[in-house]
Amino acid sequence: MSKVLLEIQGLRKQYGIVEVLKGVDCTMQEGEVISIIGSSGSGKTTMLRCINMLEEFQGGHIRLEGEEIGYEHSGSSRRRKSEKDIARQRALTGMAFQQFNLFPHMTAAQNVMLGLVKVKKMARDAARTVAEKWLDRVGLASRADHYPGQLSGGQQQRVAIARAIAMSPRLMLFDEVTSALDPELVGEVLQVIKGLAADGMSMLLVTHEMRFAYEVSSRVIFMNQGVICEEGDPKEMFVAPKTERLAEFLKTSSFN
């Protein structure tokens, strides 16, 4: 009895005259974990950022639980939704970034609390409790009052994930969250994501970690030059790619 969570139709995006997304179609069920793979410049990060309206897009639709994201459509014309509406929609999806983007002047707990207090209008005490719960969940209960500058990269990324998850988003977006980390710190972050997957969180991950994508995802999307080139069950795709391009890509990537 799964229901559609995210629906992307004909998504197009261009920077000036360069077209980065050339009509992407994709449907995601609730509880799915989808990894998006592809070489740099394939449009995978851009697609993720469109879902959170961090990028404007010029054509197509993104719907989250049936609600149109970002733009108001009437007939053939479309208008960007109000800043307030977009902010509310952004809170429905959580996002973790390659560069963590923790707020350096706030402690780990304050980072997690900011959205709870300002967006969810939660009382500070209640927000603190929620923040502590999630920091505990990512294994950082003892670091709640540390500033980002006092934490390792892996710890910072776990705080960033806690900050996103604490908003109880319908969908989590992970944008190459391990790419900026030293190799020995990658494991602890992937462990946290695996835990969330086990809890049934719906997740969309852009990643270079092929083994991780293989292990954690229910479905893999391979993007190439702004379109979805191949998608399917990782067990099949990684073993027997159907397209030449994916075979080529897997050969050059770390998965073996």
Place this chain on the structure above:
Amino acid sequence: MGYTLNFAAVWRSFDQLLEGLLLSLGLAFVSILIGAAIGLLVAFALISKSGWIKRPAAAYVTVIRNLPILVLVLFAYFALPQMGVRLGKIESFIAVLSIYSGAYLAEVFRAGLLSIPKGLTEAGLAIGLTPLQIRVSIIAPLMFRNVLPSLSSTVISLFKDTSLAAAIAVPELTFEARKINVESFRVIETWIVASGLYVVTCSVLAALMRVAERRLAVPR
């Protein structure tokens, strides 16, 4: 030469100098506060993508920074009444110094805003904060920390600019010093003490700013 230093006359009028210094500090404090509010708004306007917001802000900064402040001081006090705007000496000087510091602080703040990584804004957006909330909770506090070192020299130079209020007979430190100089004829002593007071005040201001910098520094 045959000039022997004798500070007695200056010490007798020392209270006058201190009162002048107090007024100088008051003028600087009020003007810089107003100027900081102007500067913050203008700085956000300067980094705006819209030309309609950016251009007037840039014009304000360019015009003010290229005018001698004495011209502005005299203009506000002597010429504005012709347009029906009649302000007292102190009010008119505060108005001028506020507008003047607004332009300089806008430049300082703009540099601070540009030094903040774009990812922080995106992280704020991603948890559903509005652009205004992001500016208030994330960008402005970080920017203030970033600019404290350069803010210090701007604040000190604005404090020194309060001496120009003497030109419209506001009884601040320079005005008092000149008066004592003329009345007592203890020329050298008067100016040694007066500039000494300025130098000491500037170093105290600089020290306070350094303390603020240390206190507010982001722990790492």
Place this chain on the structure above:
Amino acid sequence: MMDFSAFLDQIWIARFAILKGLGITISISALSIVVGSLLGVLVGLSLVYGNRALRFVVRVYTDFIRGTPVLVLVLASYYVLSTIGIELGPFQAGVLALAIFCSSHVGEIVRGGLQAIPQGQTEAAKAIGLTFRQTFAYVLWPQALRQFLPAWVNTAAEMVKASTLLSVIGVAELLLRTQEIISRNFMSLQFYFFAGFLYFVINYSIERFGKYVERKTAVPA
């Protein structure tokens, strides 16, 4: 419109006064920049390469000058020099004050420029056998110059602005001339505007020139 043609009339009547004032303003600025910069380079070099005692003395000098408002320097120079028997007119006393002010500024700029050069540059120069003189002339100074030329050009604009302070001790530069003109025709609004406009044009040109110098001196990267 009547007002405006009356204003133009008044400018025409006062043209020589304005031009003379402008000339004085430019001479004050130019003289104080030249003298101040020469002094300032010495100040900067002493701050970087001087021995302890020299560094201390020069540091006290710059801190004292930078902690004092320019107007106080101008007034002090004007009143104090004549008291100790050095008979200078207001023009000379004023230029001296501005030059001293300029020297402390330029000194800091030169110091900053020299200290911004990575230590490795000196070491690399030593490694290929250059003497200190050679290192300074061929390696350090050219780099420091690039670094501080734009800031130095902006100091020129500062000096033009500071030259207005000499009106307070009766030097008939542009601002004092303007005040004299206003005391005759009572057109304070128009003539302050006009003076402001002239100052803006001078300083804006200097600012543009500074930007140009910045582009020209940038090391290709």
